[in-house]
Amino acid sequence: MSDLLEVQGVSKRFGGLHAVSNVSFQIREGEILGLIGPNGAGKTTLFNIVNGVYKPDKGTIAFAGKDITGLAPNRVVKMGLSRTHQIVKPLNSLSVLDNVTVGACFGRESLGLNAARETAREVLKRVGLGDRAESSARNLTLASKKRLEVARALAAKPTLLLLDEVLAGLNPTEVTQMIELLRKIRDDGVSVFMIEHVMQAIMKLSDRIVVLNFGQKLAEGTPKEISHDPHVIEAYLGDEDIAEKLMEKN
Amino acid sequence: MILLRPMFWITLLLAALFIYLPLRNNDAAMREDLILVAVAIILVSNLNLMIGYTGYVNFGHIVFYGLGGYVGMYLVTARGWHLPTAALTAGIVVSLCALLFGLGILRLRGAYFALATIGVLVAVNAFVRNVDAFGRSTGMYLSFESYQPLGGAMRALWITYYLIIGVMVLSMLLSLLIKRSKFGLGLFAIREDEDAAIVLGINTTTYKAIIYSLSAFLPAVAGALVFFKNGMIDPDIAFEYMLSLEGIVMLMLGGQGTVLGAALGAALYERLRSYLLTSPKLSNFHLVIAGGLLLVVVLFASGGLIGWLYKFVPRSQKVIE
Numbered sequence: 001m002s003d004l005l006e007v008q009g010v011s012k013r014f015g016g017l018h019a020v021s022n023v024s025f026q027i028r029e030g031e032i033l034g035l036i037g038p039n040g041a042g043k044t045t046l047f048n049i050v051n052g053v054y055k056p057d058k059g060t061i062a063f064a065g066k067d068i069t070g071l072a073p074n075r076v077v078k079m080g081l082s083r084t085h086q087i088v089k090p091l092n093s094l095s096v097l098d099n100v101t102v103g104a105c106f107g108r109e110s111l112g113l114n115a116a117r118e119t120a121r122e123v124l125k126r127v128g129l130g131d132r133a134e135s136s137a138r139n140l141t142l143a144s145k146k147r148l149e150v151a152r153a154l155a156a157k158p159t160l161l162l163l164d165e166v167l168a169g170l171n172p173t174e175v176t177q178m179i180e181l182l183r184k185i186r187d188d189g190v191s192v193f194m195i196e197h198v199m200q201a202i203m204k205l206s207d208r209i210v211v212l213n214f215g216q217k218l219a220e221g222t223p224k225e226i227s228h229d230p231h232v233i234e235a236y237l238g239d240e241d242i243a244e245k246l247m248e249k250n
Numbered sequence: 251m252i253l254l255r256p257m258f259w260i261t262l263l264l265a266a267l268f269i270y271l272p273l274r275n276n277d278a279a280m281r282e283d284l285i286l287v288a289v290a291i292i293l294v295s296n297l298n299l300m301i302g303y304t305g306y307v308n309f310g311h312i313v314f315y316g317l318g319g320y321v322g323m324y325l326v327t328a329r330g331w332h333l334p335t336a337a338l339t340a341g342i343v344v345s346l347c348a349l350l351f352g353l354g355i356l357r358l359r360g361a362y363f364a365l366a367t368i369g370v371l372v373a374v375n376a377f378v379r380n381v382d383a384f385g386r387s388t389g390m391y392l393s394f395e396s397y398q399p400l401g402g403a404m405r406a407l408w409i410t411y412y413l414i415i416g417v418m419v420l421s422m423l424l425s426l427l428i429k430r431s432k433f434g435l436g437l438f439a440i441r442e443d444e445d446a447a448i449v450l451g452i453n454t455t456t457y458k459a460i461i462y463s464l465s466a467f468l469p470a471v472a473g474a475l476v477f478f479k480n481g482m483i484d485p486d487i488a489f490e491y492m493l494s495l496e497g498i499v500m501l502m503l504g505g506q507g508t509v510l511g512a513a514l515g516a517a518l519y520e521r522l523r524s525y526l527l528t529s530p531k532l533s534n535f536h537l538v539i540a541g542g543l544l545l546v547v548v549l550f551a552s553g554g555l556i557g558w559l560y561k562f563v564p565r566s567q568k569v570i571e
Contacts, residue, residue: 051449053445053448053449072448072453073448073449073451074448074449074450074451074452074453074454075453077449077450077451078451083449085446085449089443089445089446089449090442090443090446091438091439091442091443091446091447092442092443093442094438094439094442098435098438101435102435102436102439102447102450102452103450103451105432105435105436105451106436106450106451106452107450107451110451112432113430113431113432113435116432152450156450156451
């Protein structure tokens with residue numbers, strides 16, 4: 001398998017804070033890569049660097065063989081890299097359908113309005129929002145808004161999807177549904193890079209996991225390796241028993 | 251297809267009314283009244299592209315109208331151009347100016363952008379007052395001969411009137427076309443959340459520059475036509491600050507983001523304003539009314555008249571855009 005995304009030694013500081021320092025990793029085609037770490041570890045900042053919201057102070061990012069370091073987010077989307085937001089950003093007074101249509105219109109395929117609307121309807125059905133297409137985005141529940149984020153990103157027809165805590169704040173049933181959806185997305189050939197605090201989910205879903213702590217890469221490996229890594233246990237998981245339990249549930 | 255949309259036919263009906271009413275009795279007074287209404291509709295419809303569609307409040311929108319008037323008058327008086335080419339050129343020149351201003355001030359968001367638009371208005375006003383070719387503070391006057399190519403003053407006034415109505419129709423149709431286009435959807439996304447719009451793939455810098463420049467074109471053409479008809483222009487009339495502010499009241503009153511709302515708010519407010527301005531006891535009272543209206547709309551009906559209609563008759567959204 002070849003590398004879809006290659007992040008080489010990126011750093012980003014805000015004033016005196018080293019939000020991300022010298023982080024490198026790769027995402028292979030068709031894999032789900034998890035990103036975990038304590039709050040404030042720099043996970044969302046790393047996402048923002050990858051999709052171009054921030055320009056890294058150092059380091060390079062290559063996507064599908066092309067250098068995208070410092071490229072604006074709107075251009076990165078056109079190349080097939082979409083993302084969702086941890087704090088949902090619905091286009092409130094537009095309908096749910098229009099929200100997703102925006103994603104399809106300005107995504108990788110730059111569809112015309114009618115074709116985009118069709119794509120949007122398909123995607124909405126897929127994420128289980130088909131019956132809410134005509135309502136205002138502001139009237140959705142948080143769980144539905146998270147799905148809307150995923151739908152908008154999917155409508156852009158990405159080859160790599162960045163998911164920022166799409167499971168946070170969902171109840172167990174909703175989590176199960178979302179996991180089901182993410183599996184299907186991967187089966188359709190979309191690679192996924194996801195930040196998540198819901199440990200069972202990320203252990204179950206990920207092929208590999210990267211752990212961040214204080215802006216630095218602490219560890220990288222399969223879920224099994226990660227859950228037994230002493231550094232990760234110390235910094236994030238807390239104690240060995242939890243790690244054991246997490247793996248048992250798989 | 252725009253032909254299938256009721257608003258297209260409502261717009262044409264409105265135009266027919268504007269043409270028929272003064273023509274019926276060759277009523278010049280009514281024509282002058284309707285010019286004021288048409289100009290208000292032109293200004294507010296184009297202002298709507300910025301405020302209602304893109305979410306960028308422009309306090310200095312009148313600058314396009316005034317500058318268009320100046321460029322048009324200059325071309326007609328100093329260069330001897332005919333009205334249609336002068337007006338069209340005014341529109342193009344002012345749009346290009348707007349593009350230039352836009353590249354500078356569209357980096358700003360929210361209140362800072364709004365403040366910068368006031369800056370543009372003040373700066374252009376000061377610039378015009380210091381240019382000899384534009385007649386400095388005294389402005390420019392049209393010689394009577396300038397009406398000759400249109401068949402004399404009498405005919406010229408009527409022709410200018412029809413041209414202004416034409417610009418009014420184009421303003422409404424432009425809003426209508428943008429509203430149901432991919433471009434319009436991009437603008438709405440910017441209005442709702444500009445950061446989200448960028449992440450969704452919209453080149454917001456380009457989109458904002460285009461709409462700011464586009465919203466300058468028809469007001470500038472209208473300015474050239476109106477000041478030609480008036481036969482004179484000076485900085486105080488061309489850049490009427492108060493009208494710039496009242497434009498925002500008209501838009502809020504009718505319903506921002508809607509084509510009919512912009513036109514309705516403009517027409518209603520303009521008629522009320524004319525009535526209050528000409529009534530001896532209430533001169534300048536219209537500003538009190540404007541302030542009151544704005545408060546009422548902002549506090550109780552943020553969607554304006556059309557928003558209110560949408561709320562009580564949801565199905566009207568399919569007809570009224």
